[in-house]
Amino acid sequence: MSGVIGVFSKDNNHVSPRIYFGLYALQHRGHVSTGMAVNNNGFVDYIKELGTVHDVFNNDSINRLRGNIAIGHVRYASTFEAKDKVNASPLVVGYKKGALAITLDGSIVNFLKIKDEMEDSGSIFQTDLDTEVIANLIARYHKDELNDAIVKAVGEIRGSYALIVMTNDRIVAARDTHGIKPLSIGKIGEDYIIASETCAFDTIGAEFIRDVNPGEVVVIDKDGLKTIHESPKKRSLCIFELIYLARPDSIIDDRSVYLARFEAGKQLYRELDTKADIVIGAPDSGIVAAIGYAEASGIPYAEGIIKNRYIGRTFIEPTQEIREQGVRIKLNALKENIKGKSLVLVDDSIVRGTTIKRTVDMLKKAGAKEVHVRISSPPVLHSCHLGVDTPSEEHLISSYMSVDEITKEIGADSLYFISLPGLVKACGGDNGFCKGCFNGDYPVMKE
Numbered sequence: 533m534s535g536v537i538g539v540f541s542k543d544n545n546h547v548s549p550r551i552y553f554g555l556y557a558l559q560h561r562g563h564v565s566t567g568m569a570v571n572n573n574g575f576v577d578y579i580k581e582l583g584t585v586h587d588v589f590n591n592d593s594i595n596r597l598r599g600n601i602a603i604g605h606v607r608y609a610s611t612f613e614a615k616d617k618v619n620a621s622p623l624v625v626g627y628k629k630g631a632l633a634i635t636l637d638g639s640i641v642n643f644l645k646i647k648d649e650m651e652d653s654g655s656i657f658q659t660d661l662d663t664e665v666i667a668n669l670i671a672r673y674h675k676d677e678l679n680d681a682i683v684k685a686v687g688e689i690r691g692s693y694a695l696i697v698m699t700n701d702r703i704v705a706a707r708d709t710h711g712i713k714p715l716s717i718g719k720i721g722e723d724y725i726i727a728s729e730t731c732a733f734d735t736i737g738a739e740f741i742r743d744v745n746p747g748e749v750v751v752i753d754k755d756g757l758k759t760i761h762e763s764p765k766k767r768s769l770c771i772f773e774l775i776y777l778a779r780p781d782s783i784i785d786d787r788s789v790y791l792a793r794f795e796a797g798k799q800l801y802r803e804l805d806t807k808a809d810i811v812i813g814a815p816d817s818g819i820v821a822a823i824g825y826a827e828a829s830g831i832p833y834a835e836g837i838i839k840n841r842y843i844g845r846t847f848i849e850p851t852q853e854i855r856e857q858g859v860r861i862k863l864n865a866l867k868e869n870i871k872g873k874s875l876v877l878v879d880d881s882i883v884r885g886t887t888i889k890r891t892v893d894m895l896k897k898a899g900a901k902e903v904h905v906r907i908s909s910p911p912v913l914h915s916c917h918l919g920v921d922t923p924s925e926e927h928l929i930s931s932y933m934s935v936d937e938i939t940k941e942i943g944a945d946s947l948y949f950i951s952l953p954g955l956v957k958a959c960g961g962d963n964g965f966c967k968g969c970f971n972g973d974y975p976v977m978k979e
Protein backbone atom coordinates (compact mmCIF):
# COMPACT_ATOMS: atom_id res chain seq x y z
CA MET A 533 0.00 0.00 0.00
CA SER A 534 1.17 3.52 -0.78
CA GLY A 535 -0.17 7.04 -1.02
CA VAL A 536 0.08 8.96 -4.29
CA ILE A 537 -0.59 12.58 -5.13
CA GLY A 538 -0.16 14.92 -8.11
CA VAL A 539 -0.81 18.62 -8.65
CA PHE A 540 -1.02 20.56 -11.93
CA SER A 541 -1.11 24.35 -11.75
CA LYS A 542 -2.31 26.11 -14.85
CA ASP A 543 -1.51 29.43 -13.15
CA ASN A 544 2.13 28.48 -12.63
CA ASN A 545 1.82 28.27 -8.87
CA HIS A 546 4.74 26.76 -6.98
CA VAL A 547 3.07 23.44 -6.11
CA SER A 548 5.55 21.51 -3.96
CA PRO A 549 4.09 22.87 -0.65
CA ARG A 550 0.74 21.34 -1.67
CA ILE A 551 2.37 17.99 -2.37
CA TYR A 552 4.21 18.24 0.95
CA PHE A 553 1.05 18.84 3.00
CA GLY A 554 -0.89 16.32 0.92
CA LEU A 555 1.74 13.68 1.65
CA TYR A 556 1.40 14.43 5.35
CA ALA A 557 -2.32 13.67 5.03
CA LEU A 558 -1.49 10.40 3.26
CA GLN A 559 1.28 9.34 5.66
CA HIS A 560 -0.87 6.51 7.10
CA ARG A 561 -0.59 4.78 3.69
CA GLY A 562 3.15 4.21 4.06
CA HIS A 563 6.17 5.42 5.94
CA VAL A 564 9.08 3.44 4.54
CA SER A 565 10.03 6.09 2.00
CA THR A 566 8.81 9.47 0.81
CA GLY A 567 9.44 11.32 -2.43
CA MET A 568 8.44 14.19 -4.66
CA ALA A 569 9.28 15.09 -8.27
CA VAL A 570 8.65 18.58 -9.63
CA ASN A 571 8.60 19.81 -13.21
CA ASN A 572 9.95 23.26 -13.88
CA ASN A 573 9.52 24.07 -17.59
CA GLY A 574 10.63 20.61 -18.66
CA PHE A 575 13.38 20.24 -16.08
CA VAL A 576 12.51 17.61 -13.46
CA ASP A 577 14.02 17.81 -10.00
CA TYR A 578 13.24 15.33 -7.27
CA ILE A 579 13.99 14.27 -3.72
CA LYS A 580 13.25 10.79 -2.41
CA GLU A 581 14.59 9.12 0.68
CA LEU A 582 13.80 6.43 3.19
CA GLY A 583 11.66 7.81 6.00
CA THR A 584 8.49 9.78 6.61
CA VAL A 585 7.49 13.18 5.19
CA HIS A 586 8.90 14.77 8.33
CA ASP A 587 12.22 12.93 7.92
CA VAL A 588 12.66 13.66 4.23
CA PHE A 589 11.48 17.24 3.62
CA ASN A 590 12.19 20.58 5.20
CA ASN A 591 11.76 24.22 4.26
CA ASP A 592 14.94 24.27 2.15
CA SER A 593 14.04 21.19 0.14
CA ILE A 594 10.49 22.42 -0.50
CA ASN A 595 11.88 25.76 -1.69
CA ARG A 596 14.34 23.97 -3.95
CA LEU A 597 11.66 21.87 -5.62
CA ARG A 598 10.09 24.66 -7.68
CA GLY A 599 7.67 24.09 -10.52
CA ASN A 600 4.02 24.05 -11.52
CA ILE A 601 3.58 20.27 -11.92
CA ALA A 602 4.53 17.78 -9.23
CA ILE A 603 3.82 14.29 -7.98
CA GLY A 604 4.55 12.66 -4.64
CA HIS A 605 4.56 9.30 -2.97
CA VAL A 606 4.65 7.76 0.48
CA ARG A 607 5.64 4.15 0.25
CA TYR A 608 4.89 1.13 2.26
CA ALA A 609 7.23 -1.70 1.27
CA SER A 610 5.87 -5.23 1.36
CA THR A 611 7.71 -8.01 3.13
CA PHE A 612 9.15 -9.10 -0.20
CA GLU A 613 10.37 -5.74 -1.44
CA ALA A 614 13.74 -4.25 -0.67
CA LYS A 615 13.59 -1.29 1.66
CA ASP A 616 16.53 0.56 0.17
CA LYS A 617 16.57 4.02 -1.28
CA VAL A 618 16.71 2.80 -4.87
CA ASN A 619 13.12 1.60 -4.50
CA ALA A 620 11.81 4.92 -3.24
CA SER A 621 9.31 6.69 -5.50
CA PRO A 622 8.53 8.58 -7.66
CA LEU A 623 10.59 6.84 -10.32
CA VAL A 624 12.17 9.51 -12.55
CA VAL A 625 13.51 8.43 -15.95
CA GLY A 626 14.52 10.09 -19.18
CA TYR A 627 13.36 8.72 -22.51
CA LYS A 628 13.18 9.81 -26.12
CA LYS A 629 10.47 12.41 -25.48
CA GLY A 630 11.77 13.90 -22.24
CA ALA A 631 11.42 13.08 -18.56
CA LEU A 632 8.81 10.86 -16.98
CA ALA A 633 8.09 10.66 -13.27
CA ILE A 634 5.84 7.81 -12.16
CA THR A 635 4.22 6.89 -8.91
CA LEU A 636 1.86 4.04 -8.10
CA ASP A 637 -0.21 2.57 -5.30
CA GLY A 638 -1.01 -1.06 -5.91
CA SER A 639 0.36 -4.27 -7.27
CA ILE A 640 0.78 -5.26 -10.90
CA VAL A 641 0.16 -9.01 -11.01
CA ASN A 642 1.80 -9.55 -14.42
CA PHE A 643 4.79 -7.38 -13.46
CA LEU A 644 7.31 -10.24 -13.38
CA LYS A 645 6.09 -11.69 -16.66
CA ILE A 646 6.46 -8.35 -18.48
CA LYS A 647 9.79 -7.70 -16.78
CA ASP A 648 11.11 -11.13 -17.80
CA GLU A 649 10.08 -10.56 -21.42
CA MET A 650 11.75 -7.16 -21.42
CA GLU A 651 14.94 -8.50 -19.86
CA ASP A 652 14.99 -11.25 -22.49
CA SER A 653 14.96 -8.57 -25.15
CA GLY A 654 17.79 -6.61 -23.53
CA SER A 655 16.16 -4.17 -21.09
CA ILE A 656 18.01 -3.41 -17.89
CA PHE A 657 16.16 -2.70 -14.63
CA GLN A 658 17.57 -0.81 -11.66
CA THR A 659 14.77 -1.24 -9.13
CA ASP A 660 12.14 -3.73 -7.95
CA LEU A 661 9.44 -1.20 -8.71
CA ASP A 662 6.35 -1.93 -10.80
CA THR A 663 6.70 1.64 -12.09
CA GLU A 664 9.96 0.82 -13.89
CA VAL A 665 8.11 -1.74 -15.98
CA ILE A 666 5.42 0.86 -16.74
CA ALA A 667 8.11 3.40 -17.72
CA ASN A 668 9.60 0.85 -20.12
CA LEU A 669 6.18 0.09 -21.58
CA ILE A 670 5.57 3.81 -22.20
CA ALA A 671 9.02 4.16 -23.79
CA ARG A 672 8.25 1.17 -26.02
CA TYR A 673 5.42 3.20 -27.60
CA HIS A 674 7.48 6.38 -28.01
CA LYS A 675 6.41 6.72 -31.65
CA ASP A 676 2.82 7.29 -30.49
CA GLU A 677 1.49 10.54 -29.08
CA LEU A 678 2.26 10.52 -25.35
CA ASN A 679 -1.33 10.07 -24.12
CA ASP A 680 -1.75 7.12 -26.52
CA ALA A 681 1.55 5.61 -25.34
CA ILE A 682 0.41 5.78 -21.72
CA VAL A 683 -3.00 4.29 -22.55
CA LYS A 684 -1.29 1.44 -24.42
CA ALA A 685 1.09 0.84 -21.50
CA VAL A 686 -1.80 0.80 -19.03
CA GLY A 687 -3.62 -1.65 -21.31
CA GLU A 688 -0.82 -4.17 -20.78
CA ILE A 689 -0.78 -4.16 -16.99
CA ARG A 690 -3.16 -6.08 -14.76
CA GLY A 691 -3.74 -5.82 -11.05
CA SER A 692 -4.69 -3.10 -8.62
CA TYR A 693 -3.36 0.37 -9.18
CA ALA A 694 -3.74 4.08 -8.74
CA LEU A 695 -1.13 5.42 -11.14
CA ILE A 696 0.10 8.98 -11.65
CA VAL A 697 2.53 9.87 -14.46
CA MET A 698 4.08 13.33 -14.75
CA THR A 699 5.56 14.45 -18.06
CA ASN A 700 7.00 17.80 -19.19
CA ASP A 701 3.58 19.36 -19.64
CA ARG A 702 0.89 17.19 -18.06
CA ILE A 703 -0.23 14.70 -15.49
CA VAL A 704 -1.80 11.45 -16.64
CA ALA A 705 -3.55 9.31 -14.02
CA ALA A 706 -5.15 5.88 -14.24
CA ARG A 707 -7.14 3.62 -11.96
CA ASP A 708 -7.28 -0.15 -12.40
CA THR A 709 -10.23 -1.53 -14.33
CA HIS A 710 -11.97 -2.78 -11.15
CA GLY A 711 -11.28 0.34 -9.09
CA ILE A 712 -9.60 -1.78 -6.39
CA LYS A 713 -7.39 1.14 -5.37
CA PRO A 714 -8.92 4.54 -4.61
CA LEU A 715 -8.00 7.65 -6.61
CA SER A 716 -9.80 10.99 -6.41
CA ILE A 717 -9.70 14.33 -8.22
CA GLY A 718 -9.88 17.73 -6.54
CA LYS A 719 -9.53 21.35 -7.52
CA ILE A 720 -8.10 24.42 -5.86
CA GLY A 721 -8.82 27.53 -7.89
CA GLU A 722 -7.91 26.58 -11.45
CA ASP A 723 -5.36 24.00 -10.27
CA TYR A 724 -6.09 20.28 -10.22
CA ILE A 725 -4.98 17.78 -7.61
CA ILE A 726 -5.24 14.03 -7.78
CA ALA A 727 -4.68 11.83 -4.74
CA SER A 728 -5.23 8.43 -3.14
CA GLU A 729 -7.65 9.88 -0.59
CA THR A 730 -9.80 12.97 -0.27
CA CYS A 731 -8.29 13.80 3.14
CA ALA A 732 -5.33 15.19 1.14
CA PHE A 733 -7.68 17.73 -0.48
CA ASP A 734 -9.05 18.95 2.84
CA THR A 735 -5.51 19.46 4.12
CA ILE A 736 -4.65 21.95 1.37
CA GLY A 737 -8.06 23.57 1.00
CA ALA A 738 -8.94 21.85 -2.28
CA GLU A 739 -12.47 20.88 -3.24
CA PHE A 740 -13.31 17.27 -4.10
CA ILE A 741 -14.54 16.97 -7.69
CA ARG A 742 -14.98 13.25 -8.30
CA ASP A 743 -13.31 9.85 -8.18
CA VAL A 744 -11.34 8.51 -11.12
CA ASN A 745 -13.62 5.74 -12.39
CA PRO A 746 -12.48 2.12 -12.60
CA GLY A 747 -10.52 1.71 -15.83
CA GLU A 748 -10.45 5.44 -16.54
CA VAL A 749 -7.34 7.30 -17.71
CA VAL A 750 -7.44 11.08 -17.26
CA VAL A 751 -5.08 13.79 -18.40
CA ILE A 752 -4.63 17.14 -16.68
CA ASP A 753 -2.86 19.82 -18.72
CA LYS A 754 -3.18 23.52 -19.62
CA ASP A 755 -6.58 22.77 -21.16
CA GLY A 756 -7.92 21.28 -17.92
CA LEU A 757 -9.10 17.77 -17.10
CA LYS A 758 -10.23 15.25 -19.67
CA THR A 759 -10.84 11.52 -19.90
CA ILE A 760 -8.71 9.86 -22.58
CA HIS A 761 -9.64 6.23 -22.03
CA GLU A 762 -12.28 4.11 -20.32
CA SER A 763 -12.27 0.34 -19.79
CA PRO A 764 -14.42 -0.31 -16.71
CA LYS A 765 -15.06 -3.76 -15.31
CA LYS A 766 -17.18 -4.68 -12.28
CA ARG A 767 -16.30 -2.22 -9.52
CA SER A 768 -14.40 -4.00 -6.74
CA LEU A 769 -13.04 -1.44 -4.31
CA CYS A 770 -10.81 -3.04 -1.67
CA ILE A 771 -13.21 -3.29 1.27
CA PHE A 772 -10.24 -3.08 3.62
CA GLU A 773 -9.88 0.58 2.61
CA LEU A 774 -13.14 1.25 4.43
CA ILE A 775 -12.41 -1.05 7.38
CA TYR A 776 -8.84 -0.15 8.12
CA LEU A 777 -6.59 1.38 5.48
CA ALA A 778 -8.08 4.78 4.67
CA ARG A 779 -8.45 7.73 7.00
CA PRO A 780 -11.95 8.09 8.49
CA ASP A 781 -12.28 11.61 7.09
CA SER A 782 -11.88 10.36 3.49
CA ILE A 783 -14.71 9.67 1.05
CA ILE A 784 -14.10 6.81 -1.38
CA ASP A 785 -16.45 6.12 -4.30
CA ASP A 786 -19.19 8.13 -2.57
CA ARG A 787 -18.78 6.19 0.67
CA SER A 788 -17.71 7.91 3.88
CA VAL A 789 -15.00 5.85 5.57
CA TYR A 790 -16.20 7.15 8.93
CA LEU A 791 -19.81 6.15 8.33
CA ALA A 792 -18.80 2.70 7.06
CA ARG A 793 -16.89 2.05 10.30
CA PHE A 794 -19.64 3.55 12.45
CA GLU A 795 -22.30 1.39 10.75
CA ALA A 796 -20.07 -1.69 11.06
CA GLY A 797 -19.97 -1.09 14.82
CA LYS A 798 -23.75 -0.82 14.96
CA GLN A 799 -24.12 -3.93 12.85
CA LEU A 800 -21.78 -5.87 15.19
CA TYR A 801 -24.14 -5.20 18.08
CA ARG A 802 -27.23 -6.05 16.02
CA GLU A 803 -25.67 -9.40 15.12
CA LEU A 804 -24.79 -10.31 18.72
CA ASP A 805 -26.16 -8.62 21.83
CA THR A 806 -23.59 -8.48 24.65
CA LYS A 807 -23.91 -7.27 28.24
CA ALA A 808 -21.03 -5.07 29.36
CA ASP A 809 -20.25 -1.94 31.41
CA ILE A 810 -18.41 0.02 28.74
CA VAL A 811 -17.39 -0.17 25.06
CA ILE A 812 -13.82 0.70 24.14
CA GLY A 813 -12.10 0.84 20.75
CA ALA A 814 -8.65 -0.37 19.77
CA PRO A 815 -6.82 2.73 18.50
CA ASP A 816 -7.05 4.01 15.88
CA SER A 817 -9.17 2.18 13.36
CA GLY A 818 -11.35 0.36 15.93
CA ILE A 819 -12.48 3.61 17.60
CA VAL A 820 -15.20 4.66 15.15
CA ALA A 821 -16.73 1.16 15.08
CA ALA A 822 -16.68 1.16 18.90
CA ILE A 823 -18.61 4.45 18.93
CA GLY A 824 -21.15 2.90 16.55
CA TYR A 825 -21.41 -0.18 18.77
CA ALA A 826 -21.98 2.02 21.82
CA GLU A 827 -24.73 3.96 20.06
CA ALA A 828 -26.55 0.80 18.95
CA SER A 829 -26.22 -0.97 22.30
CA GLY A 830 -26.73 1.94 24.68
CA ILE A 831 -23.58 0.81 26.55
CA PRO A 832 -21.43 3.88 27.27
CA TYR A 833 -18.33 4.44 25.15
CA ALA A 834 -15.18 5.17 27.13
CA GLU A 835 -11.51 5.60 26.41
CA GLY A 836 -9.82 2.40 27.51
CA ILE A 837 -6.55 2.44 25.63
CA ILE A 838 -4.21 5.38 25.17
CA LYS A 839 -2.04 5.40 22.09
CA ASN A 840 1.37 6.97 21.84
CA ARG A 841 0.70 9.28 18.87
CA TYR A 842 4.34 9.33 17.83
CA ILE A 843 4.56 5.68 16.87
CA GLY A 844 3.59 4.51 13.37
CA ARG A 845 1.14 1.69 12.65
CA THR A 846 2.41 -1.69 13.74
CA PHE A 847 0.63 -3.37 10.83
CA ILE A 848 2.96 -1.73 8.35
CA GLU A 849 6.15 -2.65 10.18
CA PRO A 850 7.44 -5.67 8.35
CA THR A 851 9.14 -7.95 10.83
CA GLN A 852 7.55 -9.78 13.73
CA GLU A 853 10.19 -8.54 16.13
CA ILE A 854 9.65 -4.89 15.22
CA ARG A 855 5.88 -5.38 15.23
CA GLU A 856 5.97 -6.79 18.75
CA GLN A 857 8.22 -4.01 19.98
CA GLY A 858 5.85 -1.55 18.34
CA VAL A 859 2.87 -2.92 20.21
CA ARG A 860 4.62 -2.68 23.56
CA ILE A 861 5.57 0.95 23.19
CA LYS A 862 2.43 2.03 21.40
CA LEU A 863 -0.57 1.26 23.59
CA ASN A 864 -1.34 1.61 27.28
CA ALA A 865 -4.48 0.76 29.23
CA LEU A 866 -6.38 3.55 31.01
CA LYS A 867 -6.80 1.80 34.37
CA GLU A 868 -9.17 4.43 35.81
CA ASN A 869 -11.77 3.57 33.16
CA ILE A 870 -11.48 -0.18 32.97
CA LYS A 871 -10.64 -1.52 36.43
CA GLY A 872 -13.29 -3.99 37.62
CA LYS A 873 -15.43 -3.51 34.51
CA SER A 874 -16.78 -5.77 31.81
CA LEU A 875 -15.57 -4.43 28.47
CA VAL A 876 -16.59 -4.76 24.88
CA LEU A 877 -13.37 -4.19 22.96
CA VAL A 878 -13.98 -3.35 19.28
CA ASP A 879 -11.15 -3.74 16.76
CA ASP A 880 -11.12 -3.58 12.96
CA SER A 881 -9.51 -6.94 12.15
CA ILE A 882 -7.52 -9.88 13.41
CA VAL A 883 -4.66 -10.87 11.13
CA ARG A 884 -1.96 -12.82 12.97
CA GLY A 885 -3.65 -12.45 16.33
CA THR A 886 -0.57 -11.13 18.12
CA THR A 887 -1.74 -7.53 18.55
CA ILE A 888 -5.19 -8.42 19.91
CA LYS A 889 -3.66 -11.00 22.26
CA ARG A 890 -1.36 -8.36 23.74
CA THR A 891 -4.18 -5.85 23.96
CA VAL A 892 -6.47 -8.27 25.84
CA ASP A 893 -3.60 -9.21 28.12
CA MET A 894 -2.86 -5.54 28.79
CA LEU A 895 -6.53 -4.83 29.63
CA LYS A 896 -6.77 -7.82 31.98
CA LYS A 897 -3.53 -6.87 33.72
CA ALA A 898 -4.98 -3.38 34.16
CA GLY A 899 -7.94 -4.87 36.04
CA ALA A 900 -10.68 -5.48 33.42
CA LYS A 901 -13.14 -8.06 34.76
CA GLU A 902 -14.18 -9.37 31.33
CA VAL A 903 -13.01 -8.55 27.79
CA HIS A 904 -15.48 -9.35 24.99
CA VAL A 905 -13.73 -8.84 21.65
CA ARG A 906 -15.86 -7.70 18.70
CA ILE A 907 -14.26 -7.42 15.26
CA SER A 908 -15.70 -5.16 12.57
CA SER A 909 -14.46 -7.38 9.73
CA PRO A 910 -14.97 -11.11 9.14
CA PRO A 911 -12.13 -13.58 9.75
CA VAL A 912 -9.19 -12.91 7.40
CA LEU A 913 -8.73 -16.32 5.75
CA HIS A 914 -6.78 -15.50 2.59
CA SER A 915 -3.71 -13.51 1.69
CA CYS A 916 -3.85 -10.43 -0.54
CA HIS A 917 -1.84 -10.21 -3.78
CA LEU A 918 -3.44 -6.89 -4.74
CA GLY A 919 -1.27 -4.46 -2.87
CA VAL A 920 -2.09 -4.95 0.81
CA ASP A 921 0.65 -6.80 2.63
CA THR A 922 -1.30 -9.39 4.56
CA PRO A 923 0.89 -12.36 5.50
CA SER A 924 0.68 -15.71 3.74
CA GLU A 925 -2.24 -17.93 4.73
CA GLU A 926 -0.33 -20.10 7.18
CA HIS A 927 0.24 -16.98 9.31
CA LEU A 928 -3.41 -15.87 9.32
CA ILE A 929 -4.77 -17.06 12.65
CA SER A 930 -8.32 -17.51 11.32
CA SER A 931 -7.08 -19.86 8.61
CA TYR A 932 -5.83 -22.44 11.13
CA MET A 933 -7.92 -21.83 14.28
CA SER A 934 -11.65 -21.84 14.94
CA VAL A 935 -13.28 -18.83 16.63
CA ASP A 936 -13.36 -20.78 19.93
CA GLU A 937 -9.67 -21.60 19.62
CA ILE A 938 -8.80 -17.97 18.85
CA THR A 939 -10.88 -16.83 21.85
CA LYS A 940 -8.77 -19.06 24.07
CA GLU A 941 -5.52 -18.12 22.36
CA ILE A 942 -6.04 -14.37 22.80
CA GLY A 943 -7.36 -14.75 26.35
CA ALA A 944 -10.73 -13.10 25.65
CA ASP A 945 -14.00 -13.95 27.43
CA SER A 946 -15.78 -14.03 24.09
CA LEU A 947 -15.04 -13.21 20.45
CA TYR A 948 -17.32 -12.35 17.55
CA PHE A 949 -16.56 -11.33 13.96
CA ILE A 950 -19.08 -9.34 11.92
CA SER A 951 -20.66 -11.37 9.09
CA LEU A 952 -19.58 -10.59 5.52
CA PRO A 953 -23.12 -9.57 4.44
CA GLY A 954 -23.29 -7.41 7.58
CA LEU A 955 -20.03 -5.69 6.68
CA VAL A 956 -21.11 -5.10 3.07
CA LYS A 957 -24.39 -3.62 4.34
CA ALA A 958 -22.45 -1.30 6.67
CA CYS A 959 -20.22 -0.21 3.78
CA GLY A 960 -23.14 1.00 1.69
CA GLY A 961 -25.05 -2.12 0.81
CA ASP A 962 -24.12 -2.77 -2.77
CA ASN A 963 -21.67 -5.43 -3.65
CA GLY A 964 -18.99 -3.41 -5.47
CA PHE A 965 -16.12 -4.60 -3.33
CA CYS A 966 -13.12 -6.87 -3.43
CA LYS A 967 -13.55 -9.16 -0.43
CA GLY A 968 -10.82 -11.59 -1.41
CA CYS A 969 -9.15 -11.83 1.97
CA PHE A 970 -12.44 -12.98 3.50
CA ASN A 971 -13.89 -15.24 0.79
CA GLY A 972 -10.97 -15.98 -1.57
CA ASP A 973 -12.84 -14.42 -4.48
CA TYR A 974 -10.46 -11.91 -6.08
CA PRO A 975 -11.34 -9.60 -9.00
CA VAL A 976 -7.87 -10.23 -10.46
CA MET A 977 -6.11 -13.53 -9.94
CA LYS A 978 -2.45 -13.94 -9.10
CA GLU A 979 -0.14 -14.65 -12.08
Ligand code: SF4
Binds near residue numbers: 771915966967
Ligand atom coordinates in the same frame (compact mmCIF):
# COMPACT_ATOMS: atom_id res chain seq x y z
S1 SF4 B 1 -7.85 -9.23 -1.06
FE1 SF4 B 1 -8.53 -8.05 0.76
S2 SF4 B 1 -6.91 -6.54 1.18
FE2 SF4 B 1 -6.58 -7.35 -0.92
S3 SF4 B 1 -7.62 -5.89 -2.27
FE3 SF4 B 1 -9.10 -7.51 -1.81
S4 SF4 B 1 -10.22 -6.82 0.03
FE4 SF4 B 1 -8.37 -5.55 -0.19
